[in-house]
Amino acid sequence: MVKEGLVRRFLNALSGTLRAKSTEYIEVELRELENIFALILLGSFIGLPSPPTSISLRLMPYMARELVIMSRVSERLDDMLGEMAGLFEIT
Amino acid sequence: MSSKFRTYFFIGKGGVGKTTCAASYAVKLAKEGIKTLIVSLDPAHNLGDVLDKSLTDTPVRVMDNLDAIEVDFEKMITKHLKELSAKIKDIYSYLRVLNLDKYIDVLKHSPGIEEYATLDKITEILRDNIERKKYDVIIFDTPPTGLTIRVMALPSVTLLWIGKLLELRLAILERRRVLERILGERAKVKIGDKVLELPSSITEDPIFKELTSIREEVELVNGILTDSKRSTVVMIVNPELLPMLEAKRAYEFLLRLKIPVKYLIINKLVEEESVPERFRVKVKEQRRSLELVDKYFRGLKLIKIPLMVKEPRGIDDLIKISEYLHID
Numbered sequence: 001m002v003k004e005g006l007v008r009r010f011l012n013a014l015s016g017t018l019r020a021k022s023t024e025y026i027e028v029e030l031r032e033l034e035n036i037f038a039l040i041l042l043g044s045f046i047g048l049p050s051p052p053t054s055i056s057l058r059l060m061p062y063m064a065r066e067l068v069i070m071s072r073v074s075e076r077l078d079d080m081l082g083e084m085a086g087l088f089e090i091t
Numbered sequence: 092m093s094s095k096f097r098t099y100f101f102i103g104k105g106g107v108g109k110t111t112c113a114a115s116y117a118v119k120l121a122k123e124g125i126k127t128l129i130v131s132l133d134p135a136h137n138l139g140d141v142l143d144k145s146l147t148d149t150p151v152r153v154m155d156n157l158d159a160i161e162v163d164f165e166k167m168i169t170k171h172l173k174e175l176s177a178k179i180k181d182i183y184s185y186l187r188v189l190n191l192d193k194y195i196d197v198l199k200h201s202p203g204i205e206e207y208a209t210l211d212k213i214t215e216i217l218r219d220n221i222e223r224k225k226y227d228v229i230i231f232d233t234p235p236t237g238l239t240i241r242v243m244a245l246p247s248v249t250l251l252w253i254g255k256l257l258e259l260r261l262a263i264l265e266r267r268r269v270l271e272r273i274l275g276e277r278a279k280v281k282i283g284d285k286v287l288e289l290p291s292s293i294t295e296d297p298i299f300k301e302l303t304s305i306r307e308e309v310e311l312v313n314g315i316l317t318d319s320k321r322s323t324v325v326m327i328v329n330p331e332l333l334p335m336l337e338a339k340r341a342y343e344f345l346l347r348l349k350i351p352v353k354y355l356i357i358n359k360l361v362e363e364e365s366v367p368e369r370f371r372v373k374v375k376e377q378r379r380s381l382e383l384v385d386k387y388f389r390g391l392k393l394i395k396i397p398l399m400v401k402e403p404r405g406i407d408d409l410i411k412i413s414e415y416l417h418i419d
Contacts, residue, residue, distance in 0.1 A: 019273055022273070023270055023273050023274065026266050026269055026270055027270065029266060030263060030266040030267060030270065033259065033262055033263045033266065034263055036259065037256070037259050037260065037263060040255075040256070040259070041256075051252045051256075052207070052245065052248060052249045052252055053203060053204060053207050054207045054210075054211070054249065054305065055249065055252055055253065055256070055302075055305060058301055058305060059298055059301055059302070062297045062298045062301060063298075064287075065280050065287070065289065068280060
């Protein structure tokens with residue numbers, strides 16, 4: 001009984017850790033995808049060529065979330081190396 | 092959305108006689124009993140002058156079976172921006188205290204806004220006719236070549252962008268769904284003092300929906316522009332070197348966009364016998380430029396219109412010119 005409980009606890013802990021690990025990666029991926037989406041549409045802020053005006057104008061009202069992400073990413077831009085190291089667990 | 096009406100685009104360098112040719116053809120069709128609408132997209136409107144009738148932004152009856160419009164771009168851009176500003180105000184409702192209109196006004200001066208406005212107007216007119224089936228033929232008198240070919244390239248460019256953006260958006264939504272499934276709840280984001288739940292399916296995501304609806308609109312126009320059964324481009328040149336060279340470039344560009352060009356009108360041809368001695372050089376130039384036609388525009392049907400002694404104005408003059416226009 002004790003043995004079984006231990007195994008179950010171990011397996012639960014393992015699956016929890018794996019789940020956390022996998023979501024961590026997807027979360028970063030998602031954030032960066034959203035960042036790229038915003039960058040492509042609103043890149044003219046930093047001098048990138050802009051998409052056809054009709055597209056960016058019509059999407060503008062829905063872009064609040066992307067703007068927030070873009071500004072958050074830009075806050076961390078001076079430590080991109082640290083960011084990448086954290087993601088791939090380089091210490 | 093199928094419909095049987097045809098569209099014609101008359102394009103060419105400034106001053107070659109686009110408006111006159113387009114208006115003559117419109118008059119010809121109207122006389123044959125075909126319900127025709129002629130639309131001037133050239134910001135420097137002179138369709139009204141050619142038809143000898145004052146025109147507005149809404150169809151004005153010129154003669155039996157013929158209506159004409161001169162598009163008011165200033166008004167269109169303002170309308171477009173008003174709708175946009177209403178949408179923005181609606182979404183960023185917490186910013187209502189500010190007077191947004193005046194800031195959004197500056198968009199009116201965005202580079203390239205005329206091209207988008209022109210394409211928007213073409214779309215609006217085509218859509219309207221698909222729904223109401225009022226006209227059998229719609230003729231567009233376009234701005235000079237440079238702007239026109241950029242307008243005609245816009246649908247392809249826009250479709251390319253939308254394709255990429257939709258792909259990216261799908262990747263985003265897919266990841267949001269995965270996270271939602273694993274974590275058992277929707278992701279939220281705090282903007283200002285509002286907490287928003289993030290949509291994860293294509294039916295809820297406003298950005299995905301807006302992109303799809305832009306794509307539908309653009310595909311509608313592009314479908315008509317590139318369908319030789321529904322759309323014909325008529326190019327107009329004068330028998331001079333520069334208009335020929337410009338038309339050649341436009342022709343090649345339109346071919347690349349798969350927009351069917353069928354006719355080449357050589358307008359203002361001088362009949363050689365009638366030219367006094369001192370203008371012989373001009374005639375030689377004309378002959379030289381005509382030699383280029385076979386080289387540059389193989390496959391196009393040629394229409395030649397002689398130089399009129401008097402500048403054509405009004406329906407009667409246009410009828411005379413229309414006798415030269417053998418266009419299907």
